[in-house]
Amino acid sequence: MNALIIGLYDNGDEENLKNIPTSLYTHHDASVKGLLTEHANLFGPLKARKTVVVQKLLPDYPVAVVVGLGSNKATYNEVDELDEKKENIRKAIAAAVAKVRSLDIKELKEIHFDDCEDAEQVAIGAIVSDWQFDELKNEKLRRKPVKYVLADQSNAKNVENFEKGSNIATIQNFCRRLQELPANIMTPTRFAVETRQLCEPLGVKVVVHDRAWAEEKKMFSFLSVTNGSDEPCKFVELHYMNAGEKRPLVFVGKGITFDTGGVSLKPSSSMDLMRADMGGGATVVSTIAALAKLKSRVNVIGLVPLTENMVSGKASRPGDVVYAMN
Numbered sequence: 001m002n003a004l005i006i007g008l009y010d011n012g013d014e015e016n017l018k019n020i021p022t023s024l025y026t027h028h029d030a031s032v033k034g035l036l037t038e039h040a041n042l043f044g045p046l047k048a049r050k051t052v053v054v055q056k057l058l059p060d061y062p063v064a065v066v067v068g069l070g071s072n073k074a075t076y077n078e079v080d081e082l083d084e085k086k087e088n089i090r091k092a093i094a095a096a097v098a099k100v101r102s103l104d105i106k107e108l109k110e111i112h113f114d115d116c117e118d119a120e121q122v123a124i125g126a127i128v129s130d131w132q133f134d135e136l137k138n139e140k141l142r143r144k145p146v147k148y149v150l151a152d153q154s155n156a157k158n159v160e161n162f163e164k165g166s167n168i169a170t171i172q173n174f175c176r177r178l179q180e181l182p183a184n185i186m187t188p189t190r191f192a193v194e195t196r197q198l199c200e201p202l203g204v205k206v207v208v209h210d211r212a213w214a215e216e217k218k219m220f221s222f223l224s225v226t227n228g229s230d231e232p233c234k235f236v237e238l239h240y241m242n243a244g245e246k247r248p249l250v251f252v253g254k255g256i257t258f259d260t261g262g263v264s265l266k267p268s269s270s271m272d273l274m275r276a277d278m279g280g281g282a283t284v285v286s287t288i289a290a291l292a293k294l295k296s297r298v299n300v301i302g303l304v305p306l307t308e309n310m311v312s313g314k315a316s317r318p319g320d321v322v323y324a325m326n
Contacts, residue, residue: 051099127173
């Protein structure tokens with residue numbers, strides 16, 4: 001079974017339904033607009049992120065969810081540095097996908113989407129919001145995956161933008177997954193392996209250095225952190241060069257795969273969250289992977305020092321003097 005999600009703008013007009021993005025109902029010979037008009041008295045004007053389930057809207061879609069997109073006159077917010085129209089679309093699609101999921105349709109295979117005049121944001125809103133970290137659960141308890149599809153495939157540009165949004169969202173979810181994996185799995189070594197597996201097929205050069213290299217470079221400040229751990233440290237370099245001789249941007253991301261605080265122990269109540277202390281490193285890897293996936297014309301280098309900060313007789317103590325590369 002497939003479900004359909006349709007976005008509807010609300011500009012405060014009495015004839016709210018005239019604001020349906022045209023591509024979806026044109027694709028279906030105007031039948032969607034007619035059927036929604038028929039149902040209008042049942043749900044009235046849709047405010048932003050309000051959802052309504054419509055049964056048997058079209059033969060292909062036993063279930064459809066109509067969602068409010070807010071105003072299509074929303075613009076870029078200079079204060080928040082945010083495109084509010086794009087944000088409205090992402091949040092609306094997220095609400096609609098959550099509504100579809102809440103229906104617990106056992107045979108759900110695909111969710112099809114109206115392009116909402118911005119297919120890229122539709123894909124991002126759907127894929128990012130529908131992600132759950134459940135790979136360590138029993139397979140029977142994991143959420144069943146569905147396929148996300150643009151309903152109207154006739155517009156090549158929309159299809160391209162939907163694919164672009166899908167790529168961006170998938171790599172965002174990769175970044176979230178790295179931070180959610182527990183520290184006994186997401187060690188510095190595992191992080192380096194996952195980085196290779198993601199980035200090298202995209203044309204990114206990945207170099208993984210070991211402790212001997214760090215000692216040769218006199219990175220004793222970095223090594224003073226890793227001394228307390230039984231896990232070997234790693235230092236990952238990523239190179240994505242697709243802009244000729246232009247000087248590269250350099251991104252540096254913190255890669256502490258678990259941070260106890262060392263001798264200055266962190267409170268136990270929230271220490272489990274320290275599995276995500278490598279969030280900076282995960283973001284650097286994911287950013288470069290996304291740039292490579294999109295074949296962006298940029299030169300970028302990523303640097304991710306990876307280690308645990310643990311407690312042992314070799315852990316750093318407050319007041320210790322250590323030497324760094326400089």
